[in-house]
Amino acid sequence: MSIELPPRIPLALLPTPLESCERLSAEWAGPRIWMKRDDLTGFEMSGNKVRKLEFHFAAARDSGADTVITCGAVQSNHCRATVLAAARLGLRSIIYLRHAGEEPPEPTGNYLLSKLGGGEVRLITPSQWAERDALMAEAAAREAAAGHVCWVIPEGASDALGMWGYVLALREVADQAARIPGKPPVIWHAASSGGTTAGIGWAVDRLGLDFPIVACSIGDPAAHIREKVETIWDEAARATGAAVPAMEIHFNDAHIGGGYGVVDDDELAVQAQATALTGVILDPTYTGKALTGLRREIQSGQYSGDDNVVFWHTGGGFAALAHDFSRIVAAEGPASGTA
Numbered sequence: 292m293s294i295e296l297p298p299r300i301p302l303a304l305l306p307t308p309l310e311s312c313e314r315l316s317a318e319w320a321g322p323r324i325w326m327k328r329d330d331l332t333g334f335e336m337s338g339n340k341v342r343k344l345e346f347h348f349a350a351a352r353d354s355g356a357d358t359v360i361t362c363g364a365v366q367s368n369h370c371r372a373t374v375l376a377a378a379r380l381g382l383r384s385i386i387y388l389r390h391a392g393e394e395p396p397e398p399t400g401n402y403l404l405s406k407l408g409g410g411e412v413r414l415i416t417p418s419q420w421a422e423r424d425a426l427m428a429e430a431a432a433r434e435a436a437a438g439h440v441c442w443v444i445p446e447g448a449s450d451a452l453g454m455w456g457y458v459l460a461l462r463e464v465a466d467q468a469a470r471i472p473g474k475p476p477v478i479w480h481a482a483s484s485g486g487t488t489a490g491i492g493w494a495v496d497r498l499g500l501d502f503p504i505v506a507c508s509i510g511d512p513a514a515h516i517r518e519k520v521e522t523i524w525d526e527a528a529r530a531t532g533a534a535v536p537a538m539e540i541h542f543n544d545a546h547i548g549g550g551y552g553v554v555d556d557d558e559l560a561v562q563a564q565a566t567a568l569t570g571v572i573l574d575p576t577y578t579g580k581a582l583t584g585l586r587r588e589i590q591s592g593q594y595s596g597d598d599n600v601v602f603w604h605t606g607g608g609f610a611a612l613a614h615d616f617s618r619i620v621a622a623e624g625p626a627s628g629t630a
């Protein structure tokens with residue numbers, strides 16, 4: 292079935308590979324694990340956000356914008372990708388970053404790169420974060436008064452426009468998975484602002500695929516993410532006249548541990564083990580936590596040898612450099628990953 296898409300500006304290097312993780316599958320003694328390498332959507336714009344930004348930047352261009360405004364956590368992959376995409380396309384960028392500490396953030400990882408890319412950074416407290424949409428709307432109004440045209444991108448580019456990035460991405464996986472022998476794969480991915488999940492779910496439904504979807508929360512309660520996804524679907528259904536998807540997504544919040552961005556040594560050890568068995572770098576906040584979740588579900592007997600699981604690597608490599616892996620990587624070798 293063909294899916295009509297809104298205009299997009301190609302920014303990502305596509306298609307990304309779907310790789311077999313044989314050593315990891317053997318070590319974890321569970322399903323056959325495949326990795327969808329959206330950490331390879333590019334270097335500067337690596338990760339899932341660039342797929343959604345392709346649609347937002349097309350809309351920004353079509354609206355005549357010279358400035359984009361968005362928001363995220365201080366180590367936001369989305370803000371880094373937005374700033375660098377804006378730099379590539381010759382637009383200004385203003386980013387609102389949530390920061391809790393009294394001291395200024397360490398200039399590392401995504402925060403450093405957002406500054407390097409020329410993003411105008413505005414730090415906001417967690418209580419101001421609750422008003423982020425209003426803050427961005429006010430900023431757009433102020434910029435307009437100064438003669439600029441702004442395009443506001445919501446948190447994570449997760450709305451009915453950004454969602455199309457993952458509709459397209461799932462179509463890519465469907466083509467690649469057609470070559471996987473055996474059962475249709477479970478699509479296991481990290482979920483936060485919901486746009487990735489919304490796109491995957493929309494495409495699975497429209498293409499009539501039999502892919503179970505697990506949205507593994509990295510911080511929020513499952514009900515919260517479900518609500519975000521349903522809001523995006525409602526918005527997309529209104530915009531296209533199509534029906535809201537009827538398929539079920541498993542929203543899993545059993546692996547959020549200490550919450551958003553909080554990672555314990557067991558979680559870091561699983562990630563370090565996965566890196567040692569695949570050569571792939573994970574980030575502790577998103578992909579590392581989601582992969583730890585998969586590991587634990589395998590340990591509890593959730594999947595067996597004839598299951599296929601596509602673990603969707605949604606990026607975040609730069610944030611890995613802002614985390615303290617050194618506390619678990621012992622001098623004599625990689626950690627054992629016992630979580």
Ligand SMILES: Cc1ncc(COP(=O)(O)O)c(C=O)c1O
Pocket residue numbers: 338339367368369447449481482483484485486487488574577578605606607
């Ligand atoms: C690396 C990475 N993976 C996964 C996600 C979650 O995607 P979404 O916000 O679309 O749920 C994010 C969101 O910031 C991310 O940066």
